[in-house]
Amino acid sequence: MQEGQASRTADRVAERRAAHQVRDRPLVLDDPIALRIIRPEVAHELRTNPPKHETTKLGPYLRAFFVMRSRFAEDALASAVADGVRQYVVLGAGFDTFAYRNPFPELRVFEVDHPATQAIKRQRLAHSQIEIPSSLTFVPIDFTTTKLDDALRGAGFDETEPAFFSWLGVVPYLERPAIDATFQYIASLPEKTAVAFDYSVPPQSLSWTQRLVFNAMANRVAAIGEPWKTFFDPATLLADLRRLGFTSAEDFGADALNARYFADRTDKLRIGGMGHMAMASV
Ligand SMILES: C[S@@+](CC[C@H](N)C(=O)[O-])C[C@H]1O[C@@H](n2cnc3c(N)ncnc32)[C@H](O)[C@@H]1O
Numbered sequence: 392m393q394e395g396q397a398s399r400t401a402d403r404v405a406e407r408r409a410a411h412q413v414r415d416r417p418l419v420l421d422d423p424i425a426l427r428i429i430r431p432e433v434a435h436e437l438r439t440n441p442p443k444h445e446t447t448k449l450g451p452y453l454r455a456f457f458v459m460r461s462r463f464a465e466d467a468l469a470s471a472v473a474d475g476v477r478q479y480v481v482l483g484a485g486f487d488t489f490a491y492r493n494p495f496p497e498l499r500v501f502e503v504d505h506p507a508t509q510a511i512k513r514q515r516l517a518h519s520q521i522e523i524p525s526s527l528t529f530v531p532i533d534f535t536t537t538k539l540d541d542a543l544r545g546a547g548f549d550e551t552e553p554a555f556f557s558w559l560g561v562v563p564y565l566e567r568p569a570i571d572a573t574f575q576y577i578a579s580l581p582e583k584t585a586v587a588f589d590y591s592v593p594p595q596s597l598s599w600t601q602r603l604v605f606n607a608m609a610n611r612v613a614a615i616g617e618p619w620k621t622f623f624d625p626a627t628l629l630a631d632l633r634r635l636g637f638t639s640a641e642d643f644g645a646d647a648l649n650a651r652y653f654a655d656r657t658d659k660l661r662i663g664g665m666g667h668m669a670m671a672s673v
Contacts, residue, residue, distance in 0.1 A: 397511040399615040401485030404560055405429050406437075406444070407454040408461065413441050415660055419652050420458040420465075424488040427519040428512070449604065452663040456589075457560075459652050463643075463668050464557035464587040465489060471555040472498055476583055478554035480543065482573070483534075483561030486512055490527040499526050501548055503539070506531035534561075534569050540576050553583035553673070563591045563619040564612075570621060571635060578636030578673055585672040592667060593622040601665055625667060637671040 409425040411418065426434045436444055445451070468479055472495050481487050484502035493500060502509070509531045516523060532542040544550065556577055562570055577586050594605050609619050623631075625642045632640035643651075645664045653661040 396616070397508040398485060398505060398617065400560065400564075400612055400617050401508050402430060404457050405486035406433050407450075407457045409434065410437055410441060410444055411454050411458045413437050414445075415454075415458075415658065417656070418458075419455070419660075420462045422461075422488055422492070424491050424521060427521060428486045428488055428515055431518070449607065449663075451660060453608075455653065455660050456662045456666050459648055459662055459666075460559050460589045460668060461487070461489075462652060463648070464559060467585065467587045467670060468555050468557070471553075471583065471585060474583060476553050476555050478548065478552060480548070480554055480556045482539075482556055482558040484509075484512075485560070486515070487557075487559070490524065491516075491521050493524065493526060496526075499528070500524075501528050501530050501543060501546055503530040503532060503542065505533055534565055534573065538576075539573055550580060553581045555584070556586040558586060558588035560589065562588055563621055564617055565621060567621050571631075574632065574635045574637070574671070578632075578671070580673060582673055585670060587668065587670050589666070589668050590621075590623045590628070591619060592665065593624060596624065597665065601663075604663065605665065623667075625669075628669065632669070632671040636673070638673055640669065640671040643668040643670075 405425065406429050408420060408422060409429050411420060412422060412425050426437065433444065477497050478499050478501070480501045480503060481489065482503050484504045485508060487502070490500040490502055504512070509529055513529070528546045530542050530546045532539065548554070574586070577584060594602055597605055612619060625644070629640045629642055645662050645666045648666060648668060649661045
């Protein structure tokens with residue numbers, strides 16, 4: 392992220408989730424707040440002329456990936472809640488809207504994010520008159536300088552109870568030591584704790600055409616000051632997650648995710664071949 396500035400990738404991701412609400416049927420992620428949390432001028436454009444917002448062939452694949460990963464996390468969260476989990480930590484929350492449409496009365500939500508991004512989010516919430524529920528606690532931290540456990544403890548997070556964590560669109564932007572420290576902390580929490588996250592595979596493991604797409608996307612995020620830094624090989628990742636303390640870990644590639652979330656559509660919306668989600672549990 393650029394010094395003193397809110398995350399620009401957070402805006403881009405939220406705008407694609409908002410585009411999904413007006414462009415795609417059936418919805419993969421039904422988010423009535425998505426259009427209200429983004430920049431007002433983009434929301435206006437999406438409401439009045441949605442195709443104008445999508446200018447590259449890559450657009451639908453990105454939109455599909457961003458809505459899929461939120462849905463993936465929220466489905467896993469719903470299972471965790473059914474299993475008795477009562478704390479949800481949204482790591483690198485950006486303009487995620489779950490907390491404002493939380494259907495679980497007993498679920499406490501902690502939105503952890505860089506202070507610069509969180510400040511803009513709070514302005515947008517106020518501007519759009521989106522109520523901040525009493526179940527939500529904001530936890531402003533920079534992952535590279537502040538320890539997650541200290542910040543969460545200070546925010547009233549209960550380390551004696553399990554929690555579900557989502558970490559969407561953040562891992563590639565961090566250095567490996569910060570990622571491992573976070574995984575290690577999550578893995579140290581009580582049984583039934585779990586984390587859902589997405590990650591990128593190393594570019595050298597991609598086909599020639601995938602690498603072209605990868606380079607285009609990597610150049611775009613680097614150009615706005617948020618370069619990708621860390622990649623994982625799926626097989627090594629699962630072993631690493633166990634080494635860091637998780638008792639189980641599962642990887643989901645594009646075929647499995649497309650089968651789960653995009654089967655039987657007539658509009659061909661689907662994620663590209665490079666997308667990966669993972670779940671690790673205690
Ligand atoms: C691509 S956005 C994803 C946002 C959100 N999870 C979503 O899916 O919409 C990346 C998020 O990571 C956060 N982030 C990046 N580097 C960070 C750091 N060093 N400390 C805290 N948050 C960070 C940004 O503020 C931003 O909200």
